Amino acid sequence: MLKTFPTGGVHPPENKLTAGIPIEYLPVPPNVVIPLSQHIGAPAIPAVNKGDYVKVGQVIGTGKGFVSANIHSSVSGKVNKIDLAPDSGGFKQNAVYIDVEGDEWLDTIDRSKEIKREISLSREEIVKKCLESGIVGLGGATFPSHVKLTVPSGKKCEVLIINGVECEPYLTSDHRLMLEKGEEVLVGVSILMKALNVASAMIGIENNKPDAIARMSELAAGSFKGITVHPLKVKYPQGAEKQLIKALTGREVPSGKLPLDVGAVVHNVGTAFAVYEAVQKNKPLFERVVTVTGKMVSKPGNYMVRTGTPLIRLIEAAGGIPESTGKIINGGPMMGKAVSNTDVPVVKGMSGVILMPAEESVRRVIEPCIRCAKCVSACPLNLEPYLLMTLSEKSMFERAEKERITDCMECGSCSFTCPAGRPLLDYIRLGKSTVIRMARERNLK
């Protein structure tokens, strides 16, 4: 029996079209727009001025505040301006516009192909390196990694969990990374283990990636002490932090608490790779693997892309936008965001771009709820989505709070499964944000 989380979950069609396609380096574009907010938390403060010449890897924005992160230039060239630019969500954010000149990297970055396994940095130095290198969670949440590596006093990390689940349909960037950069990822995991002072790390990989499981198991068994690979049953949302911890350790993170409260810390395989590059190669985070895919896309693939590259460059590399496209998604089809503009820049948190055909990109007609309870059994958090939707619709927010609407992680399993095509998650988001606001106002009093 393969491990998985016990209740809820759905199985959307996997459509991993790019699983067998090796990572390709996307050429550096003539211009980049690097947003100063590529993480949750406060935007970084610009560290360059208009007209400055920057090199690849140079800091152009300094993280300010506890959960902020540094931003580095992904190209060499002249700063054209620092101005607002729309991000993939359509909101305008401060960004550094750079006109590319050549490809001159900082001398401090080790560009050799050699894999460096010896970890010479101390625990504190590793955390500091992650902070300086602008490492954030690459699974999509973009939570600054140095914060997760700093265990507060009174808490203890017992196990490090590495998320190689990639439960979202279509996406294969983590899959390819494990296949092609497996050793680097494992060195990254060892670095994270050292930083957290734990003896063991568990890598969870869904069973639809047997080649990645085999590769990682083989590498780990060879020479990485304490690292074990665990195949997991294919079920969405297995990659959700709390579900993954439950699947691998049986521990249940209490509502409103953090993984560390059950002695676990979760990092993504992409993050482990970025940590390897930062710590061993002195290379800050300015490029990542992005899957570009879709049923009609002529040349879907996995691309190593510099941040700030316009989305359209990436799509053009994959053969351009097919005639029948109706929606372009930043991220996976279950939790990703639809973009309104293809000029938006690639950012640290972008794991995939999906071009959906027009006929798949329209919402269903909303029919009456037949109370089939399929949403209740699909909810991995054992909430009652039908009820939360009704309470939000009727503005009964106090009751929604009692029914634990704030536990919802917006995985979308309820909306996915509803036979009546009801927009459950849309209403739950409305209710959840209102309840969070109400609670904040209450705390201020």
Added chain:
Amino acid sequence: MSNLLNVSPSPHVHGKESTQKLMLNVVIALIPAFITSVFYFGIGAIIVTATSVASCLIFEYLIQRFVLKKPISITDGSALVTGILLAFNLPSNIPVLIVIIGSFISIAVAKMTFGGLGNNPFNPALVGRVFMLISFPVQMTSWPVPKGLGTGYLDAVTGATPLAIIKEGLKNGEPLSKLMQMIPTPSQMFLGDMGGSMGEVAAVALLIGFIYLLYKKVITWHIPVSIVATMAVFTTILWLVNPEKNADPMFHILAGGVLLGAIFMATDYVTSPMVPRAMLIYGCGIGIITVIIRVYGAYPEGVSFAILIMNAFVPLMNAYIKPKRFGEEVKNG
């Protein structure tokens, strides 16, 4: 492509399930029971089912079109299912006019007055059936003797159901062992060779439908299994205490509408609870009330009443019986 992209919140993909598909699966699951009812009761089964289905669909259409003035949704399949289930709960020799009246009560009174699909607190087919039972007690309790395809319609030879034979006999002080010889054997009852509502007799056909519904994930096991298990436990206790007065559990489960009720009526989405734990309580309630009515009540059969009574508790159960939330109680191992 057009220059405009669709922008909407996640999720961007949707499962293949739809209300219509779920309802059609229920209809498919009812086909074996329909075949056996025609096999045992002949032309009457076809006439009653056709009348019931047609009138349910027509009433729903007329009410949506002329009274509610809302979009017509009769293609969702729910009125079709109600029509079939209502027919399955009737004797095959019942006059067409009574079927039409029953359909009207089911659709107009039990369903549409509450707002249509998804809003009715009571199972529409059962409301129609109980209304007919109270209003037309003679026609509703004269059961054709199964004579195969030549059973006839209004001129069918009638006889008592096994439940009625036991009930009447015990009332008249006859010993149970003698009464048990007057009813069909368990294997005959399992195959459906007995008097009763046309869709309820053949346990084997209903079980095939049950397996299909489970396989297609239309329903879960909770409600049917809890009803049958509760009845089995309850009737076993009564039987062990007084085998001369109380029939054995096998008889209770195979006779009457237990399987039709447990598999197809009690599991009606709209009128059953949302949470597995509540489903088990609901099923237990139906099982207990059914046995109480059968053994101590005035009617020989009690499944319809039991389901309707438990339907009334569903809103209460939905409000107070909650699933154990993820992260609610921490058990770390």
